[in-house]
């Protein structure tokens with residue numbers, strides 16, 4: 001396992017290498033975060049390489065979406081994006097060099113042949129020249145007993161030679177394969193540490209074999225455990241949300257998602273919430289757990305709610321506008337900035353996501369379109385009289401501040417010999433349509449006298465009907 005002092009910061013270079021065949025997946029995001037934290041911890045470079053050599057499945061819209069998800073998360077690359085496809089002629093040139101040196105060779109592989117590790121024999125007379133479509137190029141894997149590497153997370157991993165047969169480095173149409181180009185690109189980019197998902201472990205001995213053939217030393221490898229769904233299977237499209245943009249749309253804050261994903265399988269004492277600086281300072285790839293982590297959506301919501309509580313109201317308004325509902329503030333035009341900020345402050349301790357925050361506040365702005373009475377199925381018969389009284393108390397206030405409202409309502413409760421709760425419930429239902437709401441005095445103050453009285457009038461009409 002890696003110890004801090006073994007990593008010389010000055011020579012660390014890591015990369016995140018997504019394939020643009022879909023939106024950024026939550027598991028890939030975790031790899032990106034671990035790479036980024038590792039680079040920042042060592043005050044060194046984090047690069048992004050778009051692995052777009054699969055021409056049919058790679059789409060520009062996915063590159064754009066991945067880059068925008070990384071930007072949203074604040075994981076910008078330290079250098080311009082590198083596109084694997086830009087290096088295709090170099091990849092092909094190395095294939096030719098290996099053929100020329102005898103380190104690679106043409107091998108028969110019928111078009112419908114899909115188990116690349118088992119090489120079938122060519123029918124009599126078939127040659128690469130006579131039948132190019134049915135031939136691929138394989139690497140002559142060095143004849144050693146085994147391939148081994150010290151994984152920075154999992155420890156020593158060994159593959160017997162039989163597990164690493166001569167593998168395909170270029171397909172019959174000449175396009176080089178993933179295991180080939182990834183090594184050439186990591187070499188060209190001087191990558192020192194390859195941090196990626198455990199689904200790539202079986203590729204690693206092939207890549208090490210290629211480093212050996214090329215006479216180069218392999219980088220360090222760290223394979224991150226996968227994220228499993230709560231049902232115990234690999235997170236798939238069937239699970240609630242696998243792509244990062246879904247979390248953004250639901251109103252998860254980027255730093256909360258980062259905090260949650262880092263903490264999933266990595267810990268520092270029993271601390272749950274970390275600032276980015278703390279994560280950079282404390283994160284050590286060798287401390288990442290070896291076993292797969294289970295995605296716990298409820299915990300993510302809890303982490304998110306913690307970040308929402310800690311943010312300022314102005315920050316939350318900006319985030320709702322940017323990530324969840326552009327034009328939101330405009331839709332609440334009767335409220336000025338101060339008004340809206342006070343209302344956000346009332347709700348931010350009661351929600352788990354920005355979407356919930358936005359919905360609760362928009363509902364409050366709209367006013368009730370139906371009345372829900374909580375446990376009681378309908379209003380108490382005493383409510384009409386109570387609401388009529390409260391209307392006149394609030395109507396009589398010259399200043400409509402939280403303090404003035406609180407004083408007046410408490411005085412009314414004292415005078416009637418009732419508890420505050422008894423007057424709170426009808427007010428909540430009248431103003432919000434439900435029996436649960438933030439502090440009633442603050443809410444009435446935020447809504448203002450005109451809106452409050454208007455809603456009380458509508459409720460009185462409803463109670464009379």
Ligand code: GLU
Nearest residue numbers: 017018019051182196200
């Ligand atoms: N393009 C690969 C993927 O998206 C990453 C390969 C690597 O990190 O070596 O899984």
